[in-house]
Amino acid sequence: MKKILMIAAALLLTVAANAKVVEKTFTVRGHCGMCKNRIETAAKGFDGVQSAAYDLKAQRLTLTYETRQVKPNQVLKAIAAMGYDAGKFTAPQEAYDRLEACCRYREIPEVNEHGHHGEGEGHHHAE
C-alpha cells in the first residue's frame, strides 16, 4: 500500500514537473478600450490562462498560460469568433459586423492607404 502511494506521489510530481507556464505574444486586432476588455476577458475565461494583457497601441495580446491546460490557438480562435482578427485566425465578416462602430478596426481611416473612394473619377464633360 505504501509503495502504491509512493508511486502515485512520484507520478504527481512528474505531472507537476511537466506543467509549464509560458508567456507568449500574439497579434490581435482591436480598436478601443472596449475591445481590450473583451479580448482580455475572453482569454482569461480559459482554464490555464493565468494572465492576458492586450496592448491596444501595439495590437498585441500577451498571454501567460499553462501549456498542458490550454493551447493559445484555442484562445485566439475564440477571440476571432468575437470579431477580432487574432493570430492566424481571421474574424468572420458577420462577427466583425456585429462589433460596435468604435471597434471597427478594419475601417480605421489612417490604415487605408488609398484614401480616395473613386468619387470624382470618370466624371464626364456634359455634352
Ligand SMILES: [Cu+2]
Ligand atoms: Cu472596441
